[in-house]
Amino acid sequence: MNDIAKTGFLNSSELKEIGRYPSEERMSRGPVAVIECCQNIPCNPCETACRFGAITVGDPITNLPVIDENKCIGCGVCITKCPGLAIFLVDKSKKDARVSFPFEYLPLPEKGDMVRAVDRAGRYVCDAKVVRVNNAAANDCTPIVTIEVPKTLCDDIRSIRRLNLPDEDTEAKLLEIDDWRAEPDDLIVCRCEEVTVGDIRKAIADGAVTVEGIKKRTRAGMGLCQGRTCSKLVSRILGSETGKKPDEIQPDTVRMPIKPVSFNVYKE
Amino acid sequence: MSKNVDAVVIGGGIIGLSNAYWLAKRGLKVLLIETGDLVAGTSSRCDGNNYICDTAPGEITHTMKLAVGEVENLVHHELDDNVDWLANGMFTLAETREQFEKAKKTCEEKLADGIQCRLVDRAELHDAEPNLAPDIYGAIEFTEGGSLSPMLFGFALGRKVQKLGGEIWRFTKVTGLEQNADGSIGRVLTDKGDVTAKYVIDAAGVWSNTIGRMVGIEIPVTMMKGDLLVTESDVKICNRYVCEIGYNFLRNDQKLDDEDAVRQKYGVGFLMEPTGANNALIGFSKYPGSDTKTNFAATRAIAKRAIRFYPMIADVNIIRTYAGLRPWTPDHEPIISATRIPGFYVCSGHCGSGIAYGPLSGKLITQMILGEATDVDMKRYSLSRFQ
Numbered sequence: 001m002n003d004i005a006k007t008g009f010l011n012s013s014e015l016k017e018i019g020r021y022p023s024e025e026r027m028s029r030g031p032v033a034v035i036e037c038c039q040n041i042p043c044n045p046c047e048t049a050c051r052f053g054a055i056t057v058g059d060p061i062t063n064l065p066v067i068d069e070n071k072c073i074g075c076g077v078c079i080t081k082c083p084g085l086a087i088f089l090v091d092k093s094k095k096d097a098r099v100s101f102p103f104e105y106l107p108l109p110e111k112g113d114m115v116r117a118v119d120r121a122g123r124y125v126c127d128a129k130v131v132r133v134n135n136a137a138a139n140d141c142t143p144i145v146t147i148e149v150p151k152t153l154c155d156d157i158r159s160i161r162r163l164n165l166p167d168e169d170t171e172a173k174l175l176e177i178d179d180w181r182a183e184p185d186d187l188i189v190c191r192c193e194e195v196t197v198g199d200i201r202k203a204i205a206d207g208a209v210t211v212e213g214i215k216k217r218t219r220a221g222m223g224l225c226q227g228r229t230c231s232k233l234v235s236r237i238l239g240s241e242t243g244k245k246p247d248e249i250q251p252d253t254v255r256m257p258i259k260p261v262s263f264n265v266y267k268e
Numbered sequence: 269m270s271k272n273v274d275a276v277v278i279g280g281g282i283i284g285l286s287n288a289y290w291l292a293k294r295g296l297k298v299l300l301i302e303t304g305d306l307v308a309g310t311s312s313r314c315d316g317n318n319y320i321c322d323t324a325p326g327e328i329t330h331t332m333k334l335a336v337g338e339v340e341n342l343v344h345h346e347l348d349d350n351v352d353w354l355a356n357g358m359f360t361l362a363e364t365r366e367q368f369e370k371a372k373k374t375c376e377e378k379l380a381d382g383i384q385c386r387l388v389d390r391a392e393l394h395d396a397e398p399n400l401a402p403d404i405y406g407a408i409e410f411t412e413g414g415s416l417s418p419m420l421f422g423f424a425l426g427r428k429v430q431k432l433g434g435e436i437w438r439f440t441k442v443t444g445l446e447q448n449a450d451g452s453i454g455r456v457l458t459d460k461g462d463v464t465a466k467y468v469i470d471a472a473g474v475w476s477n478t479i480g481r482m483v484g485i486e487i488p489v490t491m492m493k494g495d496l497l498v499t500e501s502d503v504k505i506c507n508r509y510v511c512e513i514g515y516n517f518l519r520n521d522q523k524l525d526d527e528d529a530v531r532q533k534y535g536v537g538f539l540m541e542p543t544g545a546n547n548a549l550i551g552f553s554k555y556p557g558s559d560t561k562t563n564f565a566a567t568r569a570i571a572k573r574a575i576r577f578y579p580m581i582a583d584v585n586i587i588r589t590y591a592g593l594r595p596w597t598p599d600h601e602p603i604i605s606a607t608r609i610p611g612f613y614v615c616s617g618h619c620g621s622g623i624a625y626g627p628l629s630g631k632l633i634t635q636m637i638l639g640e641a642t643d644v645d646m647k648r649y650s651l652s653r654f655q
Contacts, residue, residue: 267571
């Protein structure tokens, strides 16, 4: 099993293993709710949302919800009521499978759009077609998006990539680089302060031996995002250039208020 | 490792680097020893203002004027790197009519000391600073000096020291000091080896007493904490360095006018320094403390105070807060001094003005070491004034 405390979710085989996934037979008959809740917290809006009595939390309220797959008609009302966004619909009745999920990011996709389907960890799986976007008033601002994907992938696909992110995920690509020695000097690492790999090399040549030392010499990490984007990259460049192992490099100092906050809010 | 130099400077902040710069410039073989990276302590947890607005009248103001001149000379003629020097002048803001009356007196005193300044009335003030709260009554404008990035200044000084032949040992801890048989300073012991030196300068800032005690010298420098807030860049709030006139009162340990308990407890007032990176630093606070974690009550009070002076800042983001420890002395004036141990000098206790005083302090110590006439009378800055 994956360590759920680290990943934050159960994968489809784990859900099947512990009997928390609908049967293939039920999914082949039409849409059915898949409840992936794995936290014993006092919470039961799913139970009260279902008009068909298909979801039971019971007493105590910290129980995990249990679905009766034969009572579930696949209406999807529970999707919008789950505060943890942990409920989905899977439908394997047609040639391609359909997956419905809550999607609280603007802009919303439109019916017919081609989008990038992602798994529970947010990793790209395949391209998918949007077949429905349900943003009715009753959803209370939790739109439900339904996409069409191959049956072989539908148990792992749980969302789509946000539409307003750049096409190429530059940051993710940069994070995959372990050895930075061959990277060009003009590659920007800290986008807030426009600090390049070359600037960082110069700081290291000037004597910087820590992420903080680089920050003080180049301003990498001193901008709006406070190093949330670049400090990992800076520490890898430092490792590549000096031969230090990751665990020998001290992370940067974290300073309040972590994320930008206005004076008006801060003063309270 | 064993080494022989003319002078060892202990401390790699602005004060230590300034000393090393002057000693190297005057031809001495100098080694600077710093326990961490350069400018990693007080010098990177402060603001970078070099204006002459808050000194007491007379001798100390003259010294400060010379000090600012030394900073400008370094910035414009000696250093090889950009240090984000900004010289737009500054305003000390009088919140009320009563404060403006006091400001008139301050202005006269400063003029008598040869400082360029003038009173600015309400209309002109608000013309120059359109975001200022409409009821702020007036200001004094100071035009000498400027502000800089202390970190860039420190690294630039470090490179200059090395160019002049000085040596810098970073990440090196001083573990002891040894005297010669005749009582004069002899050796500096470190975890990287020992160094024989004719002169040792204690420029360890808030830690200078720890160094002094290694040879039985008490240096009455304590830690005085201050918090600063950093705004998001590229939002133009003010056009120049501004601070409330209460800064002057506070620096000289007078009570603030406001009776607010939190402000009194943490010595909170308002200053704003635009930086070369297009952020603004917002201060200030002043209270005894020994850690560099920001104090939430103090930073909140600073935020409130900032909104009082510049209401539009309410919607501007704070991206970072930080706190530093000023090396404080009982009379708020620096110690630039020889000691009863021949060859052992103290250059510390610059309170909230270390960046501005640094270069002059280094020059004065060097003049004393070389037996030359000093630019100012050293009596006022002598360690013996506390004994």
